[in-house]
Amino acid sequence: MYGLKQRMRGMTLTTAAAALLVLLAVACGGEGGASVGTRPPVTGTDWTVDSVTVDGTAHPAPARAHLKIQDGRAAGSLGCNRFSATAQITGDQIRLSHLRTTRMACDNARMTFERALARTLTAGPLTMTGEDGGLTLSTAGGDRVRLSGPPE
Template identity: 50%
Template sequence: MDKQRLTLAVLTVLPLVMACGSDTGSASVTSEVSGVHWKVDSVTVDGTTRRAPADAALRIREDGTAVGNYGCNEFGAKAAFTDHRVELTNARQTLMACEPARMAFERNFAATLTDHSLTVETKGDGLTLTTHDGDRIRLTKEKDAPLYGTKWTITALGADGTAASLPQKQQTSTYLTFDKKSGNVTGRLGCNHVNAKATVRDGHITLGAPSTTRMMCDTSLMHTERSLLRLFDGTATYRLDHQTLTLTSANGESAKAVAER
């Protein structure tokens, strides 16, 4: 597990200053792009294309603010549309360090997305944002993931206001799935499989005592497993934001997960 810490920055909500006039083209682009959760597929800079991590996303709200994830860190910004173009400025982000590949993608995505006037092109469920120099971001429209029946891949764990991302190789073996009919949660904690009762009510999930297999794995996997087990046999608040699920226990233990794609 990555030991570097997360320091949350304030994501400032900034109002959109609307331009006067009757730019019907701009209004059309705004309606097509705003209010949609866009999954980032790739970023191309100087002719080199990098595939996006699962977390990378963008949503431009109707109030003229933009929020999303660069691939590691969450961000917020001001968004303004003019004549088939959009510009994101005054960006603020969290300060979490992830594995090198994620951070390399994040640097390219953030530099391409913000403080540029980007040409907006939509086609079906796809969106392409292109800079004056030809660098581009490709995105795809996504529907919200339901809590039940979704395989939630754990991507980060936290405690006492700090969080650390899981290495990519651990994420394939660390996940939870909630079943509404049985009222159970099943999954894998990095090493062992788990099964427990799960009662969902009023923004909270009460996880019962976990039943697990008894394999032994390497130290990092067992550390991840022990951290996740502290969420069980208690009640955690949950926040579902499109394709992201966050669980936070009363003692400050937290887990962030994304819907498997």
């Protein structure tokens, strides 16, 4: 009888340990599980520019500001003028270079935003982080561009 109790106790502990491992695996998430900080696909997405933050001050984007990164290129609108640039992605960083823009004259607010956005996008390698279907591009100095993807 004592041997049976010992075996039952051992089985109970084994079952409890297995259940705990299952709970831990579920809590950590599995492949395809959504989690905060999961970066959405960067290339092939039509990104809307929501804001640019420079020196700690956020500037909301004009309605038409957008970009798309595909096949080693970035193209879109800075809010008034169209742009294109070379895009190089390495791990969680992107570098935009050789920025070219059209030269339309726009109101002062749009032009100020465009200059800030263009400087931030070409400030060197930008670290890409994602959350809630959006994408943030951050400079080493803390300036950032907040992008949102198309509605799902």
